[in-house]
Amino acid sequence: MGKKTIIPFGPQHPVLPEPVHVDLVVEDEKVIEAIPQIGFIHRGLEKLVQKKDFMQFVAVTERICGICAFGHSMGYSETIEILMGLEIPKRAQYLRVIWHELSRIHSHLLWLGLLADGFGYENLFMQCWRLRENVLGIFEKTTGGRVIFSACNVGGVTQDIEDGDLKGIVAILDGMRSEYEELLKTFLYDSSVKNRLSGIGYLSKQDAESLCLAGPFARASGLVEDCRLDGYGGYGDLAAFEPVLSEDGDGHARCEVRAREVYQSMDIIAEMVSKIPDTPISLPVKGMPGAGTAAVHHVEQPRGESFYYAKGNGTKFLSRFRIRTPTSHNIGGMTKILQGCDLADVALNILTIDPCISCTER
Amino acid sequence: MSSTIKSPWIIHYDASSCNGCDIEVLACLTPQYDVERFGIINTGNPKHADILLVTGSVNERNINVVQQIYEQMLEPKVVIACGICATTGGIFKECYNTLGGIDKAIPVDVYAPGCAVRPEAIIDAVVIGLGILEQKRTALEQGKLVSEKSADCVTAADKIVDGQTVRAAALKITKG
Known part of the structure; x- marks a missing residue:
């Protein structure tokens, strides 16, 4: 047995796009404990509800995280709609689902690229990000923004997509399929990728359940955990929805789950476009969130379940707004898989949980 | 023109941003915008970065982290504030835990506003930054100063006066 040494990891590290600090307690080459330290991106955003009224606050929730931006504005808007008892038009619900699933495709392609970069497969990284630009192109065409596009609002959506453009979106995604197929083959069957990821960061189903993991991280360990199963909003009109699962629980399984979810999102978008009704896209919001009312809601973000709580007090300012984001559940799983892993696998293990520190710290 | 500005290396740090600008910085490096054709490479090591x-x-x-990265970079160096949060604090200006703008921590040479900042704006800012980098390099060669520190900056920086290195703290005293 060697002597215990503490190696600091982060906050500035080439593999991390975001700052998180982990103190790695190592014995020789083995990590025996990982102690995370956070707070590098804390802005104190929840308290802004006291300064921005409940309609303006959509813009703030959108900037909780630039990757899941649309999901957060959708989650917040739906929470306020539940709080005020609003039933928004069907077309708005469908458009929200379309943008949200497009965000999922962009987030997963981004992550697959970062993962490829993490194990030194530079070419694959570039290819993933090249494909991702198609999705950003759709965002830019339909809303004007590339990553933060303010399309969601309390009471509906701010802009419509015409039926012709909706068909165009499906055509772009169909065009991506054949190129994505090749990337998928590389991720799933390439021997160098398999060698690097298989068996890394194994987490059993029991552990995933007891640590309350969320999203693809939990689904890769075989846990059926997907808020889209609730069928809230446009998701309720899907003919069938089956979460993508894997039983292996290692890094390769997490890669596989996310890679296959891209196809699932493409199918959902195609189905939504074929079924979209012709109704208004928003309804006027009258009145204020009532005194003493509170609402909870959850949304399946690309990284897992995001939970929202809002409490009204009869004025235009909410008295409390709270979010619990997927990475705050998943950091528990991250410290678990870091225990006992090799020092060389630390960066990859942190990557495979797809941490979103901006969401977590707000 | 020196070789430095033909192939400037960049380092990126997220000082409490929402990720929106960070992924746009990364998007600059990938095929659609591909700044690598200008010799720009993303590095993780401050000592390699321009x-x-x-x-x-x-x-x-994270103010200490930003200042440490800045101090570890070798002269000449240029700082670019990407996005409106880095420029003024943006939408988070009223939050209790933000200082509002990178210039509160380190001297900034170029501002690239936008929420999220567009890759074209980042590339423009880097091109402007290259001109400043060249000016600083010439100044350095002639034995004039290095990076100017803003008055409210708390870290010490070195200046070269008549070929002698003088600590910024000492300079402050002489300024009275």
Whole structure:
């Protein structure tokens, strides 16, 4: 047995796009404990509800995280709609689902690229990000923004997509399929990728359940955990929805789950476009969130379940707004898989949980 | 023209940004915008970097990290504030844990506003930054100063006066 040494990891590290600090307690080459330290991106955003009224606050929730931006504005808007008892038009619900699933495709392609970069497969990284630009192109065409596009609002959506453009979106995604197929083959069957990821960061189903993991991280360990199963909003009109699962629980399984979810999102978008009704896209919001009312809601973000709580007090300012984001559940799983892993696998293990520190710290 | 500005290396740090600008910084490096054709490479090591791209409005926790990265970079160096949060604090200006703008921590040479900042704006800012990098390099060669520190900056920086290195703290005293 060697002597215990503490190696600091982060906050500035080439593999991390975001700052998180982990103190790695190592014995020789083995990590025996990982102690995370956070707070590098804390802005104190929840308290802004006291300064921005409940309609303006959509813009703030959108900037909780630039990757899941649309999901957060959708989650917040739906929470306020539940709080005020609003039933928004069907077309708005469908458009929200379309943008949200497009965000999922962009987030997963981004992550697959970062993962490829993490194990030194530079070419694959570039290819993933090249494909991702198609999705950003759709965002830019339909809303004007590339990553933060303010399309969601309390009471509906701010802009419509015409039926012709909706068909165009499906055509772009169909065009991506054949190129994505090749990337998928590389991720799933390439021997160098398999060698690097298989068996890394194994987490059993029991552990995933007891640590309350969320999203693809939990689904890769075989846990059926997907808020889209609730069928809230446009998701309720899907003919069938089956979460993508894997039983292996290692890094390769997490890669596989996310890679296959891209196809699932493409199918959902195609189905939504074929079924979209012709109704208004928003309804006027009258009145204020009532005194003493509170609402909870959850949304399946690309990284897992995001939970929202809002409490009204009869004025235009909410008295409390709270979010619990997927990475705050998943950091528990991250410290678990870091225990006992090799020092060389630390960066990859942190990557495979797809941490979103901006969401977590707000 | 020196070789430095033909192939400037960049380092990126997220100082409490929302990720929106960070993924746009990364998007600059990937095929659609591909700044690597200008010799620009993303590096993780401050000592190798010429240009520091910072996103986000600094907070109490990471101000030291930003300053450390800046100090570890070798002269000449250029700092680019990417996004409106890095420029003024943006939408988070009123939050209790933001200082509002990178210039509260380190001197900034170029501002690239936008929420999220567009890749074209980042590339423009880097091109402007290259001109400044060249000026600083010439000044350095002639034995004039290095990076100017803003008055409210708390870290010490070195200046070269008549070929002698003088600590910024000492300079402050002489300034009275």
